[in-house]
Amino acid sequence: MTQTALLLGWGTLVGTDLISFPQAMVARPLVAGAVAGMIVGDLAAGAMIGVLLELFALDVLPFGGARYPDYGLGAVAGVAAAAGAPGVLGVGVATVVGLATAYVGEWSIHLLRRWNAWDVRRRAVALERGSGHEIAVAHLTGWLRDVLRAIVLTAIGLLLAAAARRWAPVSLRGAVLLTAAMTGVALATAAVGATRLTEQPRGWAWFAVGLGIGVAWVAL
Amino acid sequence: MINATWRLFCIQASWNYESMLGLGVGYASEPLLRSLPGGVDGERYRAAVARSASYFNAHPYFAGLAVGAICRAEHDGEPGDKIARLRTALAGPLGSVGDRLIWAGTLPTASAAGLLLTAVGPRAAGPIALLVIHNAAHLVVRLWGLPAGWRLGTRLARALAVPPLVVALRLAGPVAALLLGVALPIAAAWLVRDLDLAGRVAAGAMFVVAAVIGRWLTPQLRGARLGLLAAAAVLIGVSL
Numbered sequence: 131m132t133q134t135a136l137l138l139g140w141g142t143l144v145g146t147d148l149i150s151f152p153q154a155m156v157a158r159p160l161v162a163g164a165v166a167g168m169i170v171g172d173l174a175a176g177a178m179i180g181v182l183l184e185l186f187a188l189d190v191l192p193f194g195g196a197r198y199p200d201y202g203l204g205a206v207a208g209v210a211a212a213a214g215a216p217g218v219l220g221v222g223v224a225t226v227v228g229l230a231t232a233y234v235g236e237w238s239i240h241l242l243r244r245w246n247a248w249d250v251r252r253r254a255v256a257l258e259r260g261s262g263h264e265i266a267v268a269h270l271t272g273w274l275r276d277v278l279r280a281i282v283l284t285a286i287g288l289l290l291a292a293a294a295r296r297w298a299p300v301s302l303r304g305a306v307l308l309t310a311a312m313t314g315v316a317l318a319t320a321a322v323g324a325t326r327l328t329e330q331p332r333g334w335a336w337f338a339v340g341l342g343i344g345v346a347w348v349a350l
Numbered sequence: 351m352i353n354a355t356w357r358l359f360c361i362q363a364s365w366n367y368e369s370m371l372g373l374g375v376g377y378a379s380e381p382l383l384r385s386l387p388g389g390v391d392g393e394r395y396r397a398a399v400a401r402s403a404s405y406f407n408a409h410p411y412f413a414g415l416a417v418g419a420i421c422r423a424e425h426d427g428e429p430g431d432k433i434a435r436l437r438t439a440l441a442g443p444l445g446s447v448g449d450r451l452i453w454a455g456t457l458p459t460a461s462a463a464g465l466l467l468t469a470v471g472p473r474a475a476g477p478i479a480l481l482v483i484h485n486a487a488h489l490v491v492r493l494w495g496l497p498a499g500w501r502l503g504t505r506l507a508r509a510l511a512v513p514p515l516v517v518a519l520r521l522a523g524p525v526a527a528l529l530l531g532v533a534l535p536i537a538a539a540w541l542v543r544d545l546d547l548a549g550r551v552a553a554g555a556m557f558v559v560a561a562v563i564g565r566w567l568t569p570q571l572r573g574a575r576l577g578l579l580a581a582a583a584v585l586i587g588v589s590l
Contacts, residue, residue, distance in 0.1 A: 151360035153410060155457070155484045160464045164477040177473040181537060184461060188530070189564075189573045193449050194407065195367060199574040218544045226581040229574045236574070246366035250373060257373075257403050260396030262380045265403050269377040272364030304588035310549040311584045313541045314556025315577045320534060321557075322564040322572060327454055328527040336524040340531020347532070348539040 136169045137210055138284050144202040145280025149239065150273045157202035159183035159228075166209035175212040175220065180205055182225050183232070185316040189323035195243075200235025200283065204228035207287025211294045222308025223298045224291070225316070231287035238279050246272045353381040354421075355496055358414045369405045375417055376403025382421040382500075398424040401433060408441050409448020411491045416440045418499020419506040426503060436504055447510060447519065452487065455522025460484035462529035469533075469540035487518075556580060 140162075148157035156162065160180040167176015187201040208228025212220040249268060250257070256264040300308060328337040361374035379402040386394045401424075408416055419440065423433050460483035468476030498509045509515075542550050560580065564572035571579070 149365065150363040153359070153362065154488065155460070155481060158461065158464070158477075158480055160461070160468065160480055161477040164474065173473055177468055177476070178541075180477070181465060181468055181541065184465060185537065186573055186577065188458060188461060191449075191453055193453060194445065195370065201574075204574075218549070222581075222584075226578065229577045229581070233574045233578060243366050246364050246373075247368045250364070250366055250369055257376075258400050260398070260400035262383075262390060262395075262399050265373065265376045265380060265399065269360075269364045269373050272366075272373070273360060276363060299585065299589070301588060304584070306545070306549050307552055307588060308581060308584050310542075310545055310552035311556045311580050312577060313538075313545070314553040314558075315560040315580050317534065317538050317541070317553075318557045318560030318564060319573050319576065320530075320537075321561055324458075324527070324530045324534065325565065327458055327530065328523070330454075330523045333523055333527045336527035337531040340528040340533075341535060342531075344532040344535035348535050 133170060134288060137166060137206060137288060138281065140165055140169060141203055141206045141284025141287065142277060142280045144206060145200065145235075145283060146273075146276050148200060148202055149242070150276040157200075159187050159201045159205035162202040163205035163209050166206045167213075170209060170213035172209070172213040175215070175224070176209045178221055179208040179212050179224050179228060182221070182312060182316045183208060183228050185320035186229070186232075188320040189326075191323075191326070197236055197240055199229075199232035200239065201228070201232045203235050203280070203283050203287055204230075204232030206284060207231040207291050210288055211291035215295075218309045219302065219305045222305055222310070222312050223294050223300060225312040226308065227287070227290050227294050230290055231283065234286060235283050238283050242275055242279050245275055351382070351496065351500070354378050354417065355414070355493065357381070358417065358492055358496060361413050362410050369403070370407040371410065371413060372406040373403050374410075375406045375413060375420075378413070378417045379421050382417070383424060386424060394424070397430060401430060401437075404434075404437075406437055406441060408444035409452060411452055411488060412444040412448040412495060414492055414495030415499040415506060415509055416444055418496045418501070419503055420499075422500050422503035428504065432504075436506075440506065443507075443510060447515070448491075451515075451519055451522050452491070455518075455526050456484055456487040458526040459522070459529050462526065462533040465533040465537045466529070469536045 144157050144162045163176045163180025167173040183201045183205045190198040208224040211227040212224030253268050328334050357378040361378055364373040383398045384390050388394050460480045464476040464480030467479045
């Protein structure tokens, strides 16, 4: 019970960091997953799910009004699903839980932005009159809506994690295959994201040099 | 100034598809506008506050420059239409610089360093490195932006030409690319270390299929969507 409450609290912080405050990147899956791992007493699972979802998150460029999955909350839910599972068996299922939560998170961000727009329209007359109080109320109400979004999404993620731990329809061989598949897709997503990031002049050259160093490191 | 700086950290809380960052800019600007002649009941305050909360969009970390410059222009008594033009003129450059420096520079750099250290160092080192590297840049930009904008006012373009920022913009992309290149193979080796040969072959095959789909076939179908689709395919495949 305490663990669930702590995960819910951590998920709320992670969710609001992504959008409202303070955007210090505790919402990055690597960070969110590691802390969730500490909460559930399985730092190894936290690191594994954190790395996998961080690879997915490398594909996100949040320019302008771009829509993107909430991978930080996905990591919290994923770690809750993976905690205590032996070796690679829980990783695949937990990554799916994380991706599903992140995908619902993308929709929740879209709805939040529309809700904020509706509220701004509703207060348009007071805002155009130049009421400092009305601006503060409208802005802080947006923050509260984001907190609510983060709480609800964390709860959904934790419910998905509990359901997956109890009823995951996967055999042992299926669990390993799922882990392999999620690893392949995560690495491909990061690689595709990296190629988009490195489209600036000479970016490819630096990326190729880095790949050479990385491959040499692994080979040695 | 302290109140406005604090408010900059939550500038995106009311982000929406219509006024975008506008309301947040208004919220951060309001403390700096209270000292306009006439005070909070004065006409200049009300007109300035109304202008400050209108449509605006830029990178959230760099919005402090705009807040400082716009508030300074209000205090200097610039005409309303000139301030509106200043807002419009600032949005593009501050968005572009922030996107290049932060979203395509320090963030992927911090992420790559985090992945690398998680794979080769103590597990907690990766997340700590990510937070330290990213927030070093984040805090410098946030804390520098508002005073710089306030000091320069309508001459804000000079702030974007300061040598440290120019150098950072030049280095951000290559450093991110280099570190991502180093991190990806090492993270890959770390992730597959517990998989048997069949598992590694499956991961490799999935990598190729997902990369081809995500890069060339249907770029919209990548990331979480592609991952969920792949999981559905595996679950259906193993149940048959």
